[in-house]
Amino acid sequence: MASAEFGFNLISSQDLEGVTVFDPNGDEIGEIDHLMIDCVSGRVRYAVMAFGGFLGLGHSHYPLPWSSLTYDRERGAFVADVTEQQLHDAPEFSDDSWSDREWERRVHEHYHARPYWDEQPGGRTS
Amino acid sequence: MASAEFGFNLISSQDLEGVTVFDPNGDEIGEIDHLMIDCVSGRVRYAVMAFGGFLGLGHSHYPLPWSSLTYDRERGAFVADVTEQQLHDAPEFSDDSWSDREWERRVHEHYHARPYWDEQPGGRTS
Numbered sequence: 476m477a478s479a480e481f482g483f484n485l486i487s488s489q490d491l492e493g494v495t496v497f498d499p500n501g502d503e504i505g506e507i508d509h510l511m512i513d514c515v516s517g518r519v520r521y522a523v524m525a526f527g528g529f530l531g532l533g534h535s536h537y538p539l540p541w542s543s544l545t546y547d548r549e550r551g552a553f554v555a556d557v558t559e560q561q562l563h564d565a566p567e568f569s570d571d572s573w574s575d576r577e578w579e580r581r582v583h584e585h586y587h588a589r590p591y592w593d594e595q596p597g598g599r600t601s
Numbered sequence: 602m603a604s605a606e607f608g609f610n611l612i613s614s615q616d617l618e619g620v621t622v623f624d625p626n627g628d629e630i631g632e633i634d635h636l637m638i639d640c641v642s643g644r645v646r647y648a649v650m651a652f653g654g655f656l657g658l659g660h661s662h663y664p665l666p667w668s669s670l671t672y673d674r675e676r677g678a679f680v681a682d683v684t685e686q687q688l689h690d691a692p693e694f695s696d697d698s699w700s701d702r703e704w705e706r707r708v709h710e711h712y713h714a715r716p717y718w719d720e721q722p723g724g725r726t727s
Contacts, residue, residue, distance in 0.1 A: 483700035485646055488614040488636040510614040512636070512645060514672045514679075519643035520611055546640045553640075574609035 484546065495552040496524055496544070504555065508536055511573060520591055522553070526562075537565055538572075540588035557586055610672065621678040622650055622670070630681065634662055637699060646717055648679070652688075663691055664698075666714035683712055 494507045508525040512518070521538040544553045566585055572578040576592070583590045620633045630652065637647040647664040670679045692711055698704040702718070709716045 483702075484639050484641045485637045485699040486640045487649075488617070488638055491614070491638060491640065510638070511611045512614055512617060513610050514612045514617065515610045515674075517645035517667045519638060519645070523613075541643045548641075573611040576609075 497554050540583050540586055542588045543586045623680050666709050666712055668714045669712045
């Protein structure tokens with residue numbers, strides 16, 4: 476996938492909605508419902524996934540930190556570095572969560588994702 | 602506007618569609634139709650604007666480099682640092698343009714926007 480970094484990967488925000496999300500084993504677990512974008516920096520911070528009953532989860536929408544997703548150019552899909560258990564146990568969210576740093580901290584910690592607001596180089600926090 | 606940099610500015614990709622775009626004089630010139638997102642880096646590279654006949658332009662959709670837009674938190678809108686003449690004279694585009702660096706170079710030059718692929722710190726190129 477390294478070559479994708481230097482290729483062209485521009486996709487319309489409309490076309491990203493509905494893109495399939497696989498788990499690391501290659502099983503389809505859902506699709507992108509929409510993205511949460513920082514409209515000052517122009518950076519995608521979360522992908523809100525929709526699960527069409529794949530996992531029998533209680534909620535239908537789950538925000539994932541953008542850094543838990545990897546774009547798979549060949550399949551035109553995303554791979555989410557999350558487990559079914561993590562989705563089951565994910566922190567509750569509401570519309571207020573998008574301006575609640577404490578919630579953001581919890582959800583990033585939950586998925587072992589690097590907090591984007593630290594903007595430190597390097598990989599995951601754990 | 603500096604405070605917005607440190608605030609919460611997360612907006613759903615769906616809600617960004619239809620957001621008003623003003624020119625630097627405060628006149629409404631159009632709205633966001635959709636965004637072009639690099640799905641590897643998670644960065645917005647272009648906003649494709651729709652002009653509802655405001656300027657009598659020949660085309661109805663114009664891609665603007667993301668860096669020509671500034672989010673105005675108070676108005677919940679964008680300000681585009683472009684002139685009517687620039688829109689009139691904008692390089693033609695097609696679906697192929699999104700993987701054509703030469704076109705990207707032309708369009709960034711046209712709007713005096715910093716080429717994002719250079720990723721250099723500092724401001725506009727001219």
